[in-house]
Amino acid sequence: MWTYFPELLARPVPRYTSYPTAAEFSPAAGAIDQVEALEAVAPDQPVSLYVHIPFCQEICWYCGCNTGRANRAQRLSAYLDALTAEIRTVATRLGGRGKVNRIAFGGGSPNALAPAEFLALLATLRDAFSTDRPILSIELDPRSFTPDWAVALGEAGVSRASLGVQTFDPAIQAAIGRVQPRALIGETVAALRANGVASINFDLIYGLPGQDQAGLSATLDEAIALAPERIALFGYAHVPHLLPRQRRIDASNLPGQDERFAMATLGHERLTAAGYEAIGFDHFALPDDALARAQREGRLHRNFQGFTEDDAQVLIGLGATAISAFPDLLVQNEKNSGRYRMRAMAGQLTGERGVRRDAEDRRRAHVIEDLLCGRIATVAPFLAEDGLRDRLAPFLAHGLAVLEQGGLQITPGGRPYGRALAALFDRYRIDQGQRFSTAI
Ligand code: SF4
Incomplete structure (x- = not known):
């Protein structure tokens, strides 16, 4: 059972899919740094x-x-042309160095493409990069999932798929502009399994308009019955000042902070009781899944896609807005689709904003990742910082984390406070106002 300490969750904090976070990106890092980072990749x-x-x-x-x-x-075909050009430019910079072990397609919805377009894109990637069986x-x-898509995924050898499910409640689906009957989800899961997709993830959301604990519980029942290997249970972040499309959502009907906490707790209890292992602060995985194994073996990581067992130090993002991560650099591609296309078609790298990571950033990134991934984080070098012990004290007093011999670890009851704890070691977070979502 998690205990609610509202004062510890009052401050909006980042999700820490990277450190520094995207909020620290600026035009000071871009394509020139991207060239340097790609050229520093070692052969294997x-x-x-x-x-x-x-x-x-x-x-x-x-x-x-x-x-x-x-x-x-x-529009789609012009984008695919630009993406293909970018893939070739990046591959040329790599010059055969680097071994591609994983390829993730995200968005948006990759299945907005035709299956044949997806297969052609995959063939381009295989041709351009040094890879064997990623x-x-x-x-x-x-x-927008069709039987043709299921066959294409089988043909391509895709082993993992993540479905945007969010909620099974028809009234809430209508309130968030995403209507998809339960039967559709069931048919999609069956088609994926029949075509060799062994690991399926459901994205679910709590804190939606009109949602209460009973409603979330019913959605969890439906999800558990379909037995996806992984479930990510996110809190809905209502930030219409940043995302105008959210203005269509009736904010007066959103659950309050205490109700959101109760829903997160309910999700954790229901899913762990159903045999899922809690991963980090918002993911769940069946014990045989690679993510659960990685956590048990201390190999869990966090990147732009959330919690992952991927330990690659180089993640290359391809496409408009995609972010690449190198040991010393985070860089985001051009967001504007017109400018992205122009640069890619001109044979240029499209990195536009980013941040160079210095040694201090890397040390803090390590602490934040260790904390969020459930490991003991070496925080001794930071404890002398002005006010840090005071800010840490309430978390320790409530048993949400344990500090021993300079090592800090989040306890099981501290999982919902993970982001708030991580933020204590973030040198860029002083007063960010409403720039981030609430911590639960
Ligand atoms: S949530 Fe909806 S609009 Fe957003 S990427 Fe997924 S399918 Fe597209």
């Missing part, structure tokens, strides 16, 4: 690729992703 260094497809058949009102409607074939994963929108 493990590399992961992330390919961004910023299109969806329909746009959900709550969505925080960079995506647009896939309503014009010409682990292939994809994010899918069940509303």
Whole structure:
């Protein structure tokens, strides 16, 4: 059972899918740094690729992703041409160095493409990069998933798929602009399994308009019955000042902070009782899943896709807005689709904003990742910082974390406070106002 300490969750904090976070990106780092980082990749260094497809058949009102409607074939094909050009430019810079072990397709919804376009894109990637049998994963929108897509995924050897499920409640689906009957999810899961996709993730959301604990419980029942290997249970972040599409959501009907905490607690209890292991602060995995094994063996990591067992130090993002991570650099591709296309088609790298990571950033990144991944973080060098012990004290007093011999570890009851604890070691967080979502 988790205990609610509202004062410890009052401050908006980042999700820490990177450190420094994207909020620290600026034009001070860009394509020139990207060239340098790509040229520093060693011949057999493990590399992961992330390919961004910023299109969806329909746009959900709550969505925080960079995506647009896939309503014009010409727009999609122009984007794919630019993506192909970018892939070739990056591969040329790598010059055969780096070994691609994983390729993740995300968005948006990669299945906004036609299956044949996806297969052609995969063939381009295999041709351009040094890779053998990479682990292939994809994010899918069940509303635009077709039998042809299931066959294409089988043919491609995709082993992991993540479905945007969010909620099974029809009234809440209508309130968030994402209507997808339960039968559709069931059919998608069956088609994926029949075509060799061994690991399926459901994204679920709590804190939606009109949602209460009973409603969330019913959604969890439906999810558990379909037995996905992984479940990510996120809190809905209502930030219409940053995401205008969220203005369509009735904010007066959103659950309060205490109710959100109760829902997060309920999700944790229901899923762990159903045999899932809690991973970090918002993921769950069946014990045989690679993510659960990684956590048990102390190999869990956190990157732009959330908690992962991927330990590659180089993650190359391809596509508009995609972020690449190198040991000393985080860099985001051009967001504007027109400028992205122009630069990519001109044979340029498209990095536009980013941050160079100095030794201090890397030390803090290590602490934050260790904390969020459940390991003991070496915090001794930071304890003398002005006010840090005072800020840490309430977390320790409530048993949310344990500090022993300069090592700090979040306790099981401290999981919902993970981001708030991590923020204590973030040198860029002084007063960020409403820039981030609430910590639960
Ligand atoms: S399908 Fe996913 S990416 Fe597309 S609009 Fe909906 S939530 Fe956003």
